[in-house]
Amino acid sequence: MRPMGRRPDVSIDLRGNPCPLNWVKAKLRLEEMRPGMLLEVIVDDGRPAENVPRSAELEGHKVLQATALGDRVSLLIERA
Amino acid sequence: MTAFSEDQTERYSRHIILPEVGGEGQRRLLAARVLIVGAGGLGSPVGLYLAAAGVGMIGVVDSDVVELSNLQRQVLHGTADVGRPKCLSAKEAMEGVNPDVHVFVHNLRLTSENALDLVRLYDVVVDGSDNFPTRYLVNDACVLAGRPLSHAGVLRFEGQVTTIVPGRGPCYRCLYPDAPPPGAVPSCQEAGILGATAGVVGSIQAVEVLKLILGIDGCLVGRLLVCDTRAMTFQQVPVARQPDCVVCGDEARITELIAYEEFCQMTPRRMASQEVAP
Numbered sequence: 001m002r003p004m005g006r007r008p009d010v011s012i013d014l015r016g017n018p019c020p021l022n023w024v025k026a027k028l029r030l031e032e033m034r035p036g037m038l039l040e041v042i043v044d045d046g047r048p049a050e051n052v053p054r055s056a057e058l059e060g061h062k063v064l065q066a067t068a069l070g071d072r073v074s075l076l077i078e079r080a
Numbered sequence: 081m082t083a084f085s086e087d088q089t090e091r092y093s094r095h096i097i098l099p100e101v102g103g104e105g106q107r108r109l110l111a112a113r114v115l116i117v118g119a120g121g122l123g124s125p126v127g128l129y130l131a132a133a134g135v136g137m138i139g140v141v142d143s144d145v146v147e148l149s150n151l152q153r154q155v156l157h158g159t160a161d162v163g164r165p166k167c168l169s170a171k172e173a174m175e176g177v178n179p180d181v182h183v184f185v186h187n188l189r190l191t192s193e194n195a196l197d198l199v200r201l202y203d204v205v206v207d208g209s210d211n212f213p214t215r216y217l218v219n220d221a222c223v224l225a226g227r228p229l230s231h232a233g234v235l236r237f238e239g240q241v242t243t244i245v246p247g248r249g250p251c252y253r254c255l256y257p258d259a260p261p262p263g264a265v266p267s268c269q270e271a272g273i274l275g276a277t278a279g280v281v282g283s284i285q286a287v288e289v290l291k292l293i294l295g296i297d298g299c300l301v302g303r304l305l306v307c308d309t310r311a312m313t314f315q316q317v318p319v320a321r322q323p324d325c326v327v328c329g330d331e332a333r334i335t336e337l338i339a340y341e342e343f344c345q346m347t348p349r350r351m352a353s354q355e356v357a358p
Contacts, residue, residue: 024093028084028103059099
């Protein structure tokens, strides 16, 4: 379930991108978005699923949800 | 807004991760124009780091050819470049680091006739020259053109570096109103220079230039950083803008470039009785 039923404004699939390239690509997308918009990022489970949310929070974005989907994880990030 | 290619995203990833840079800052770097005066001991690290950082347009002013005695510190040039114009080997080295960078070759001596036109083509200027006439010339041209300038000098194990932003802080003349008497300050040729010391100081200049482009506070404006890499100490000396400075003061007398070789031949006492005329 998405929080309050909010749908992401943008969704990107970054599976196969090693750290920190996955976060770099997510960050570039976030820069193009307006504050408050939602970005869904699909990353590989494991290190990417740990690192990307941490990097997002370090820059002040909110990670609203992390959903495990087998070998991938969907992260819902609200742009600061 | 142009998107980064896959290669650019990877090349600049460590910049983009920085909150102070990001994609927006990296685009600013790619659009920036920097003029480096002197492709020597200071200009080498500056040029290599600015090229690596993706500063899109870099001008190099130098009229010398590479000599074997340069290679101990001038890391832009290699053994095979001995006898070639420094500008050319600088261009090849910098563009070899990063194909996003275009290096403009100015194989000439900076003079009162060409300095203003040249400086106006760029956003930021780096003084990596090795003589006082050129230092005063670059300073005055930057003040008159309103261009920020990174100034540095090195000798033996020592160096000093400051950042001049016209209108926001002191200029090189506020710090040194008069040139030292000819021969009073030895050159690197006479006194020697530890190659890596030039690398330290030039790298500081590169950081300052990147901060100027990115709009990051904390530049050496109104401060002279003095380093002694033998004792490995760094000290900073506050420098105030001088209201009576002849080029950036309230009633500046220098409103166009002057004869700098002659200016640097003058002692302070003679200066007082002689008008500084263009």
